[in-house]
């Protein structure tokens with residue numbers, strides 16, 4: 001057994017960490033998040049040049065990675081720097097493009113990898129919560145193309161995107177897994193409106209409304225009605241990314257808190273000398289290692305059969321959600337008043353950790369899914 | 378055993394409900410419910426309405442303009458106010474300083490400051506904590522040095538809640554450096570409208586401006602503003618803290634927050650059904666509700682003991698720990714209930730008087746900020762770790 005990243009993965013992660021620490025600090029990102037696109041396009045390009053995006057995709061598709069361990073290595077590094085930018089959006093969209101294949105998809109993937117295109121994944125809807133198969137946006141076939149109508153909710157970096165991959169129903173009931181299709185929609189398409197905003201975690205998102213948006217027949221990605229598997233696969237990659245992002249942030253939060261306990265003095269001694277607090281930190285450490293192992297399990301199961309893969313992914317996301325909330329809340333508590341302040345970088349990591357549970361399914365969603373998949377097995 | 382309130386107390390409850398129904402504007406209550414921020418003027422107007430009815434400080438003795446209500450009546454009042462989503466009154470003067478003045482102040486001090494509180498002439502804030510003196514409050518370093526009829530004050534307070542609105546601050550200051558640390562502390566009232574006092578905002582993680590740093594550079598306070606005796610401030614400070622803690626069971630506030638949680642869970646859907654019907658989420662709500670019901674009775678038991686003459690001592694630490702943790706859990710569940718719409722950060726929707734159209738459902742903007750803000754509950758008013766230390770020593774004798 002070998003639990004270590006490859007040399008290439010380690011080198012890339014180190015490079016990314018160094019770049020973020022030196023060239024793309026938290027203050028800059030917080031400042032930029034107030035308006036679209038919400039991140040430094042220059043830093044984005046440089047991160048692409050360093051390979052942050054290429055590592056997410058298969059060499060056959062122009063990338064130089066694409067394995068779950070590659071994804072994890074990149075996102076753990078990004079998470080430890082609390083980096084803002086459409087990384088998750090690019091992974092989700094890129095994964096869909098990789099699954100459907102074809103000339104158009106491959107060209108777009110190249111553009112993503114080069115940092116030239118931002119494609120947002122517009123799947124979640126106001127009423128879908130975290131359910132992957134629930135799609136009420138409709139696409140009707142017409143002369144020479146499709147007409148899309150519906151609403152997409154909390155679309156990551158929706159106001160930074162040049163294009164969207166939009167899921168829409170071409171047949172079936174609102175919660176049928178079959179009957180969902182993916183379409184490529186340019187951001188400027190008539191009938192498309194975008195309301196962007198910053199999230200509590202410092203990343204931007206948008207509400208995307210489609211009112212009779214017309215796209216050509218060639219904008220259907222893959223087979224009509226058969227997108228569920230593509231979406232599930234992309235979401236799986238996204239779950240690995242978020243878990244790794246979380247593990248990266250958890251380590252930082254643990255270190256910040258341990259350091260604070262060493263230096264903050266009350267009653268004439270470092271507060272870290274109080275056993276009540278020492279034990280709490282020991283629990284934090286133990287739980288973070290559990291989260292890291294859950295991520296490892298998901299990475300290991302990623303290439304395997306569907307049920308074991310998806311169960312491991314749900315187990316990881318459940319664990320991450322639980323541990324992230326625990327550690328985030330403990331970190332604030334053990335810092336005392338200073339932990340409540342916007343000015344302290346800690347609070348931004350804390351908010352990101354809490355918000356991870358609201359992306360791609362929360363603890364209850366994944367626990368329930370884990371149970372259901374277990375029954376099916 | 379009899380768990381009913383007396384007929385007299387029930388009559389008061391009805392009277393309170395009637396008053397709230399008649400006096401509390403529904404749109405104001407709705408904004409409080411949704412965690413929107415109130416302007417200083419709105420808080421003052423609500424306090425004036427309470428004052429007009431004689432209920433701004435009903436727990437004060439009648440001779441000082443209160444109603445002399447028992448602890449049970451006060452419990453009913455706080456509970457009903459919270460349930461109706463009334464704006465909270467500013468506690469620093471009414472609930473913290475006033476009991477200290479009443480017990481330790483001179484007649485002149487009482488006659489001057491108490492009516493001003495009821496009239497809304499002063500907005501008080503609490504100057505206890507300093508950068509180096511949080512849990513270890515006796516480490517305060519801000520100094521007050523006698524200069525004729527005045528104290529000259531230098532140093533810094535921090536985490537001063539609503540200090541940006543305040544014109545008066547009660548401070549723990551160091552007046553002696555000999556002997557035990559606790560024996561050199563005095564309790565002084567300081568006017569903030571003077572050149573030597575500077576207030577700087579601290580923004581909390583939810584993006585709100587609630588707390589401040591307060592800097593004193595040769596600020597002055599008349600010696601007449603000293604409470605009790607010089608160097609005896611620690612005694613008064615601790616007396617005040619027990620008052621602070623007894624209100625921190627937050628039962629009414631938690632019942633109100635649970636109501637919001639249930640409304641959100643009934644409105645949000647999971648798998649096409651109300652989230653409230655999801656067994657996973659229903660179990661989470663039920664657990665919180667059971668804890669809260671238990672806590673209600675624990676609180677009433679402590680209240681009953683206090684009503685029978687026993688002073689709430691270390692028991693108030695128990696209420697503070699459980700009360701704040703239950704409240705945090707309810708806030709956390711409301712955030713979970715919101716699903717993806719917990720993410721948008723919408724401070725503009727929370728600003729006083731804002732009509733900004735929310736992203737997501739109308740209740741969305743306040744939910745995550747309220748969750749984040751609720752993390753303070755286990756930190757302030759004596760952190761929950763400090764409360765557990767008190768319980769271990771004072772009750773368990775460990």
Ligand SMILES: Cc1cc2nc3c(=O)[nH]c(=O)nc-3n(C[C@H](O)[C@H](O)[C@H](O)COP(=O)(O)OP(=O)(O)OC[C@H]3O[C@@H](n4cnc5c(N)ncnc54)[C@H](O)[C@@H]3O)c2cc1C
Pocket residue numbers: 264266267271274276277333334335336337338340502503504505506507508510511512513535536537538539587588753756757758759760761762763766
């Ligand atoms: C939103 C907010 C509003 C506030 N408003 C006011 C106000 O209006 N006026 C005012 O004077 N103060 C106010 N405070 C300050 C508050 O009272 C302090 O934050 C609190 O006393 C804790 O002090 P600290 O922040 O310095 O944390 P510290 O005392 O440094 O504590 C850090 C951590 O160590 C733990 N700890 C400390 N000592 C021990 C021990 N002996 N054993 C075990 N654990 C220990 C604490 O519990 C905490 O987890 C406010 C604070 C907040 C967050």
